[in-house]
Amino acid sequence: MNTYFKQLLADLVTLCHANPSVLATWLDKDSEKIRACLIWLIIGSSLYGASIGLWRAPLQSFYVAIKFPLLIILTTLGNAIINGMLAQLLGAKISFRQSFLAVMMSFTLITIILGSLTPLTFFLLYNLPPMGSELARQAHSLVLVVNVVLIAFAGIIGNLHLFSLLSHICDNALKAKQILFTWLGVNMFLGCQLSWNLRPFFGTPRLEVRFLRDDPFNGSFYEAIFQIAKNLLF
Amino acid sequence: MTNEINASESNASLEKEENIQQTETTVNVDKETQEMETKQLPESTNMMQVVDALLKTPESIVNQIKAGQFKQTVFILLLIFILCHAVYGLIVGSFSGNAQWFAAPLKILGGAILSALLCYPSFYIFACLSGANATPSQILALLVGGLALTSILLLGFAPVAFIFTFSIKTLGFMGLIHLLIWSISIYFGLRYIMTGLLHLEGHKDNGFIKVWSIILILTLLQMTTTLRPILGESDTFLTQEKRFFIEHWIKELDNKKTNSDQNNTLPYRR
Numbered sequence: 001m002n003t004y005f006k007q008l009l010a011d012l013v014t015l016c017h018a019n020p021s022v023l024a025t026w027l028d029k030d031s032e033k034i035r036a037c038l039i040w041l042i043i044g045s046s047l048y049g050a051s052i053g054l055w056r057a058p059l060q061s062f063y064v065a066i067k068f069p070l071l072i073i074l075t076t077l078g079n080a081i082i083n084g085m086l087a088q089l090l091g092a093k094i095s096f097r098q099s100f101l102a103v104m105m106s107f108t109l110i111t112i113i114l115g116s117l118t119p120l121t122f123f124l125l126y127n128l129p130p131m132g133s134e135l136a137r138q139a140h141s142l143v144l145v146v147n148v149v150l151i152a153f154a155g156i157i158g159n160l161h162l163f164s165l166l167s168h169i170c171d172n173a174l175k176a177k178q179i180l181f182t183w184l185g186v187n188m189f190l191g192c193q194l195s196w197n198l199r200p201f202f203g204t205p206r207l208e209v210r211f212l213r214d215d216p217f218n219g220s221f222y223e224a225i226f227q228i229a230k231n232l233l234f
Numbered sequence: 235m236t237n238e239i240n241a242s243e244s245n246a247s248l249e250k251e252e253n254i255q256q257t258e259t260t261v262n263v264d265k266e267t268q269e270m271e272t273k274q275l276p277e278s279t280n281m282m283q284v285v286d287a288l289l290k291t292p293e294s295i296v297n298q299i300k301a302g303q304f305k306q307t308v309f310i311l312l313l314i315f316i317l318c319h320a321v322y323g324l325i326v327g328s329f330s331g332n333a334q335w336f337a338a339p340l341k342i343l344g345g346a347i348l349s350a351l352l353c354y355p356s357f358y359i360f361a362c363l364s365g366a367n368a369t370p371s372q373i374l375a376l377l378v379g380g381l382a383l384t385s386i387l388l389l390g391f392a393p394v395a396f397i398f399t400f401s402i403k404t405l406g407f408m409g410l411i412h413l414l415i416w417s418i419s420i421y422f423g424l425r426y427i428m429t430g431l432l433h434l435e436g437h438k439d440n441g442f443i444k445v446w447s448i449i450l451i452l453t454l455l456q457m458t459t460t461l462r463p464i465l466g467e468s469d470t471f472l473t474q475e476k477r478f479f480i481e482h483w484i485k486e487l488d489n490k491k492t493n494s495d496q497n498n499t500l501p502y503r504r
Contacts (some may be wrong), residue, residue: 078397082390088289089387089422190394197401220402222411 011036015109018161020168023105027098027169034101037108038073044108044115045069049201051121055128055143056203063211067198072107075191076100079183086182091175092166102165103183110151110158117150131205140205147202159184196221275307284310288383288426296430299375308375311382318385319343325392329399329408330467337471341464345457350381353450360442366434376430384423391415405466406487412465420451455479 011033014022026033049068053060083103084096094102124146129135159180166176195201197216203209275287275294284307287294295311298304323339330338358373366373395415402408424447428440458464459479461472477485 078393081392082387082394085289085387085390093290186394190397193397193401197397217400218403220398220407223402223404223407226407 008036008039012040012112015040015105016112018109018164020164023165024168026105027094027101030097030101034097034104037101037104041072041104041108041111042069044111044113045072046115047118048111048114048121051118051125052143052147052201053203054122055125055139056131056205057209060200060203060209063209064201067201067211069111071191071194071198072111074194075187076104076107078190078194079103079186082186083183086186087179090179090182091172092170092179094169102162102169103187105165106158106162109161110154113154113157114150117154121146121150136205140202144202192221196224279307279310281310281314284382285314285386288379288386292379292383292426292429293433295379296376296433299372299379299430300434302369302372304372304375308378311375311378315346315378315382315385316343318382318389319346322385322388322392322395325395325399326412326465328396329402329465330463332467333471334463334465334467338464341461345461345464346381346385346454349450349453349457350377353377353446353453356449357446360446361431361434364431364439364442366431368431368434372434376427379430380423380427383426384419387419387422388415391419409465420454424450 014026015037045068046065050061050065052068053062053064080096080100080103084094084099087094087099092099125143128139128142130139133139162183163176163180166179167173170176170179196219197212199213199216200207200210275283275298279287284295288311295304295307298307319342320339323342324335326342327334327336327338354374354377357377358370361368361373368376395411398408398411402411428443428447431440431443456479459477459482462468462482463473
């Protein structure tokens with residue numbers, strides 16, 4: 001057991017070092033490394049998820065700690081086939097499992113970064129005006145902005161590391177860039193929709209705390225964006 | 235004098251470097267061509283091997299077509315094309331349910347086959363015009379390969395389409411999502427066809443094939459209007475009214491705009 005935890009910690013360090021030649025060898029030991037990535041992904045994203053919902057209510061924090069890992073895992077699983085196909089078509093000599101693991105490693109790194117920032121976000125939340133106070137609206141906006149910045153930062157780092165891994169695998173920066181942007185596009189496309197289905201995450205102050213909205217499969221992220229744009233323009 | 239000697243020495247070294255680079259490039263190109271030519275599928279293949287080859291080494295299928303030993307592979311490609319289109323059709327049909335569970339797969343598969351048959355003669359002629367020295371059966375094999383690859387990608391997108399099907403309320407948005415998925419898939423299918431043609435003897439440029447690609451895309455899009463409704467509900471299997479697909483889209487969007495203006499919402503499917 002002790003050895004297992006030591007190995008798990010060693011995997012975390014390797015993932016953070018993000019040495020492409022080392023990570024490329026991970027792709028051959030896929031099932032073992034998929035498990036390690038999954039564990040760290042759940043830990044990192046649950047911790048960060050808890051911090052997202054905490055300002056709204058402790059119950060919301062608990063719900064998001066479950067939903068945030070679920071969102072990432074569902075996005076990765078939902079796109080596993082198409083990501084593998086696109087990588088192969090764009091010239092990467094990797095199997096479906098390997099492309100799945102590469103995407104998973106990138107998401108794991110992102111969630112580890114976010115998880116490591118959780119104490120700081122807790123500290124920020126401690127200093128914010130609580131729900132029900134006069135400045136609650138401003139506090140809610142600040143929570144949103146800070147989290148968007150953190151997710152963007154972690155996302156950039158994770159994708160830069162994925163790019164260096166892909167460049168190492170493909171031996172060609174152009175191919176790696178093509179694959180990275182294709183994966184990004186496909187993952188964002190599904191990820192946005194799933195985050196819509198699994199809402200609320202931050203928890204709107206005027207709505208009650210719920211695990212899912214009453215009608216989670218009613219409507220889509222893109223329809224909502226269209227409606228907002230329409231209201232703004234016309 | 236010393237300057238002249240230095241200049242001539244640097245020129246000589248530059249020429250030497252250029253020669254080395256040229257030789258390296260030639261060697262690399264030769265190596266790549268050799269690799270491509272040696273890659274070939276075994277004569278008896280199974281479905282998974284063909285799918286794998288389509289995604290990873292499409293040139294191995296093209297080499298088989300070039301060698302003229304492609305009967306079994308084409309049969310498998312056709313099977314892949316039918317299966318994947320049928321499965322994707324089921325997902326399209328699940329949006330409206332009821333009769334569309336059967337109608338959508340049938341129409342999607344039938345529409346793709348009809349479009350391919352309609353475009354096949356022009357594909358052969360355009361391939362010949364671009365200099366390809368190929369038999370009609372080789373061209374057919376390429377076409378089937380391209381469409382099979384498109385269908386494999388459609389199947390790859392199936393989980394994504396499935397999630398959207400259960401979330402999206404409006405017909406227009408669902409249509410847009412399917413159009414987006416189909417556009418990405420057909421792009422790779424056409425890319426396979428163009429790369430395949432480049433490997434065939436005598437083929438000079440892809441200009442004619444690019445024109446043909448536009449013809450195929452327009453035919454496929456028109457087919458979705460001819461065989462409508464594919465996504466929405468209807469009392470009849472086919473509509474008698476004739477329409478051009480752009481006109482149909484504009485009319486549908488106009489109808490929806492009027493509905494949504496009246497209700498101040500987007501039109502719903504149920």
